[in-house]
Amino acid sequence: MKQALFKKIQQITEQNLMDIEAHKEKGNHVIGFYCLYGPTELAVAADAIPLPLCGTRQDPIDAAEEVLPRNLCPLIKSSYGFAATDTCPFFRFSDMIVADTTCDGKKKMFEIMSDLKPVHVLQLPQNQVPALSLGPWKAEIETLITVLENRIGRQITPEKISAAIRLMNRERQAKKRLMDITRANPSPLTGMELVEILFKTGFFADKEKGIALMDEISDVCLTLIEQNQSPYTNTTPRILLTGVPVGLGSDKVVKILEQCGANVVALENCSGYKQAFQVNDTIDPVTALADQYLAIPCSVMSPNPGRMEMLREMIPAFSIDGVVDLTWQACHTYNIESFQVATLVQDDFGLPFLHIETDYSESDTEQLRVRIQAFIEMI
Structure with a gap:
């Protein structure tokens, strides 16, 4: 059953680029977003x-390093490299980019990216x-509304925003239902399958199609659990x-964990x-958008209690045996905040904890495998 569903995901993924192109040929627009804080x-x-645009692959990093420093986050370099x-194709289709000041590296990179594509940067507060x-x-979001209206030539009314909120709530509800499937022990999904589903459906132009597909996968998984x-x-x-987000191409830690005999059942990150x-x-x-998006518990917030609260809820809910902070x-x-995460995991839950600092390359794969294998043996 799962094999047929993943074939269906691939078919929709291949059709998706044509759907986006057809959408633009009708005079409609595409907006690229580089962070979860973008509404x-x-x-x-x-x-x-x-469309989500964060880079998750190593391939374009060499080109990015012709402009950006080598000792920069691989996500930033990959994002810029794809653009440069x-x-x-998703960057190419985007008529403009919505960015934000989540970290120093990103906000300076967006200055350079603005030479390639129109970029509007949201000035994100650093506390909640x-x-x-x-x-x-809220004023930043109101400014973004004006910028989008001027760029696209369409009025964004409160009624349209409310309708969009209801649609996106349904999409997020479908994602949560899918992610909650892995609460079952044993899980019907591998961590890599979960990463693939979340990553590919995130690019779907047709939101209804994505919601229906995620619900279909969840229904099949419930049947697998019963059987x-x-x-x-x-x-x-x-x-x-x-920790940091993962996607197809930046998933080596998930792969190694599962190759070493574990199952990644929960992803507490912005992906x-x-x-x-x-x-x-x-x-x-x-007001609703401003309130909810500001509450996203990213490590750029100081302090960031929401992340610890989420971990406290997820560890027992998913019957976790060990936590890996990437x-x-x-x-x-995220590197500094790892100390607080380790304290919570070890002192409050008595669970094994592993902090991994790496990039997108495969150069440290075997070193990571040794560390991860030892971590799994502790469990």
Whole structure:
């Protein structure tokens, strides 16, 4: 059953580029987003397709390093490299980019990227205290609405934003339902399967198609659970991966963990559970967007209690046996925050903890394998 579903995902993925092209040929637009803090609802409200653009592959990094420093986060270099080499169709399709000041490396890279494509940078507050940050952040979203209206030539009304919130809430609900499937022990999905599904469906131009497909996968997985069909047993070590985002191409730690006999059942990052939120659709839509998006628990926030709260909820909910904290090289906020995560995991839950700092290359694969194998043996 799963094999047929993954074939269907691939078919839709191949059709998706043609869907985006057809959308643009009708005079519609595509908006690229580089971070979870960008409110994609505004693009949907303008009848545009929102596309995630963070780079997850090693291939374009050499080209990026002709402009950017080598000792920079691989996600930033990969993102810029794809743009500079014109090898990412989703960047090419984007009429403009919505970026943000999450970290110093990104915001300076976006200055250079603006020579390649129109870029609007949201000035993200660095704390989540509503009295200090909600007003300025709401003003940033209101400015973005004006920028999008001028760029696209369509009015973004409160009614359209509310409708977009309801649609995107349904998509996030479908993602959460899919991610919650792996609470079952044993899980019917491998961690790599989960990464692939979340990554590929994130690019779908047709949101309804993506929602329907994720629900179909969840339904099949529930049947597999009832039939006790799984690639694992109930003694397979269950791993929670926290830290930086992962996608196809930046998934080597997930691969190695599962090659070493574990199952990555939970992703606490912005490519995983961090995006499983719901925006309040009963109040002023701009206020609702500002409030919910500001609450995203990224390490760029200081302090960042939301991440610890999410980990406290996820570790027992997914019956976790060990936690791996992944940091990309030169990602200082996640690197420093790892100390707090280790304290929580070890002191509050008494679980094995492993912090990995790496990049997208395969050069340290065997070193990582040795460390990860030792970690799994501890469990």
